Amino acid sequence: MLHGMGGSFASHYVPGMIRALLAKGYRVAFLHARGCSGEPNRLPVTFHAADTSELRHLVLTLKQQDPDLPLAAVGFSLGGSVLLKWLAEVRGQPGLAAAVALSVPFDLNATADTLNHGFSRLYQDYLLQQLKSLAIQKSAAQPAPLTAPQISKVKSLREYDDRMTAKINGFGTVDNYYRTASCTQYLKDISTPTLIIHALDDPFVPPHAVPTEYDLAPPVTLELTRQGGHVGFIHHYPVHQSRYSETRAAAFLEKYLG
Numbered sequence: 642m643l644h645g646m647g648g649s650f651a652s653h654y655v656p657g658m659i660r661a662l663l664a665k666g667y668r669v670a671f672l673h674a675r676g677c678s679g680e681p682n683r684l685p686v687t688f689h690a691a692d693t694s695e696l697r698h699l700v701l702t703l704k705q706q707d708p709d710l711p712l713a714a715v716g717f718s719l720g721g722s723v724l725l726k727w728l729a730e731v732r733g734q735p736g737l738a739a740a741v742a743l744s745v746p747f748d749l750n751a752t753a754d755t756l757n758h759g760f761s762r763l764y765q766d767y768l769l770q771q772l773k774s775l776a777i778q779k780s781a782a783q784p785a786p787l788t789a790p791q792i793s794k795v796k797s798l799r800e801y802d803d804r805m806t807a808k809i810n811g812f813g814t815v816d817n818y819y820r821t822a823s824c825t826q827y828l829k830d831i832s833t834p835t836l837i838i839h840a841l842d843d844p845f846v847p848p849h850a851v852p853t854e855y856d857l858a859p860p861v862t863l864e865l866t867r868q869g870g871h872v873g874f875i876h877h878y879p880v881h882q883s884r885y886s887e888t889r890a891a892a893f894l895e896k897y898l899g
Contacts, residue, residue: 747846834897
């Protein structure tokens, strides 16, 4: 299971999905992206949407421990984008039996623009608060492109990615980072049975950035819901009992894991 940008095991969307999978008899391995577990990672690089190395390492590790163990993955938001990119990279190689990606920011450039306007700015402010807190903590131990006071003054996700993410991780510019990491371009290369669940009212993704059937490989199913927000998909109340995304993901994975 892969969390979203600035997320962790404590993210609101995690417990319910874990309960839904445990109820099917599956074990769950949760992948904290570098720097998101509560302490800074020791290398200069940070978690970003083009980095599939951690997921690759986890899958290989689990395969080495039990070569016959069937594996599947669930990725939320930016973690879902990383998952889809990795699935394209390992096309035709042993990997996962199935995968589910939820509320994916398919086009990072379009997402950055959307989050900087209107009501969506509330989500941008929340994400930036998390990212800047992690970056300031990390900058206290390692050199960074910006000082802590400069990080605090960053006003948008695009500015953060341009001055921090792209520089630290070797992309040079934010445009190059967004172009490399955006996952729609990789969807045609996926050979693993994959379900993508996306809400048309997702405040992170404008309608024109949602992939069409022509962007998808045959094993990829894109299910669009009219409502659901960003990793919301409230099925009924009380919320802690069930979300549509949880029951749908568990049912999809059961077809391939048994």
